[in-house]
Amino acid sequence: MSASTTIEQRVNDALPWIVDIRREIHRNPERSGQETKTQALVVARLKELGVEVKTGFYGTGVSGVIRGSRPGRTVGLRFDMDALEMQELNEHEYKSAVPGMMHACGHDGHTAMGLGVARVLMGMRDELAGTVKLVFQPAEEDAQSGGGAQYMIRDGVLSDPSVDAMVGMHLWPDLELGSVGTKPGAMMAGSDPFIITVKGKGGHASLPHRTVDPIYIGSQIVSSLQSVVSRNVDPFEAAVVTVGVFQGGSRYNVIPETATIQGTVRSFDEGVRMLVRDRVIAIAEKTAEALGGSADVDYRLTYPPLVNDPGIYAIVKASVATELGAEKYVEVARPAPGGEDFAFFAKAVPSAYLFLGYRKPGETPVQPHNPRYDFDEAALGVGVRTMVRCALDLGRGE
Ligand SMILES: [Zn+2]
Ligand SMILES: [Zn+2]
Incomplete structure (x- = not known):
């Protein structure tokens, strides 16, 4: 040629x-x-x-x-x-x-x-x-x-x-x-998965005052996570917080020891990405603490935006x-x-x-x-x- x-x-x-x-x-x-x-x-x-x-x-x-x-x-x-x-x-x-x-x-x-x-x-x-x-x-x-x-x-x-x-x-x-x-x-989006393990204290369903109910705590965490995008992220920026797994308990009349929440975060800006991570971790840990339990958050920063x-x-x-x-x-x-x-x-x-x-x-x-x-x-x-x-x-x- x-x-x-x-x-x-x-x-x-x-x-x-x-x-x-x-x-x-x-x-x-x-x-x-x-x-x-x-x-x-x-x-x-x-x-x-x-x-x-x-x-x-x-x-x-x-x-x-x-x-x-x-x-x-x-x-x-x-x-x-x-x-x-x-x-x-x-x-x-x-x-x-x-x-x-x-x-x-x-x-x-x-x-x-x-x-x-x-x-x-x-x-x-x-x-x-x-x-x-x-x-x-x-x-x-x-x-x-x-x-x-x-x-x-x-x-x-x-x-x-x-x-x-x-x-x-x-x-x-x-x-x-x-x-x-x-x-x-x-x-393309940053894509970061998280796993929250809520720890409570199990017991009889009829005696909730002697337990720390991780399902109730987990419910509050799932609800509060919705505030991250609506109350913390700049309305001219974008992010997604999705919970895809919420597991806990094995019987209708037993308050379990733990509950597990898994989700994913998508973001398009490094600052937003870190803000969302910090808020997800704080909401999980502080909500659990306020309600008498605790939460371990495994938050993985995988692919950045x-x-x-x-x-x-x-x-x-x-x-x-x-x-x-x-x-x-x-x-x-x-x-x-x-x-x-x-x-x-x-x-x-x-x-x-x-x-x-x-x-x-x-x-x-x-x-x-x-x-x-x-x-x-x-x-x-x-x-x-x-x-x-x-x-x-x-x-x-x-
Ligand atoms: Zn592919
Ligand atoms: Zn590909």
């Missing part, structure tokens, strides 16, 4: 190879943190392309470094690799070969796009200013273990060379195939318009209430996160985490074009 070959032409040339890789990964889905076959595939393909490869980031994490011909910034591009413990119900020829495991969030597509970006950029090093670091991440879906992003950062993935800016992307059902979107500020950097947002927005056409850029109206551990990268370096559309006109797209999830593979070409253009523009600092 000559220097005048467009990104679109290069991506079209690579697309069958990218689709083959996507299907191979789709057939072999792997659990969060156990992406060994996927890692081997990523390493093998990167080495075939001549990319500098490093491993040893949180087990199966991989980085690939591509150096441009001119000085510039180091741009990180992140691709997640893990699948979900669920049975695929599709019958296509690349259906999961692993019972009870499925790529139902599109991370097979993300990983294949990362390799596509590597292939295209290796052919464009003459035009590349700076360095591109491809980050293949394990365990995005495993919020309970903290996700893979923060541990890849701990293991040094953002240094040597030091990453100046970062871009992440997710296949997205709410945008049309061919479009890419983002927004300024919060892009994913907030786009204003400068990187502006550059990637322009990159999308340049590469795909201004009409294909979508300014996303609201942050999504799901969590995404790219948020840890966005906290570490100025970053932006993009949604990659796969909805077809007139069709209802299958949502992620559905056993019939699938997407049009043409979206992969759009995603690779976008990422390559972002890397070139961010590398130049434009």
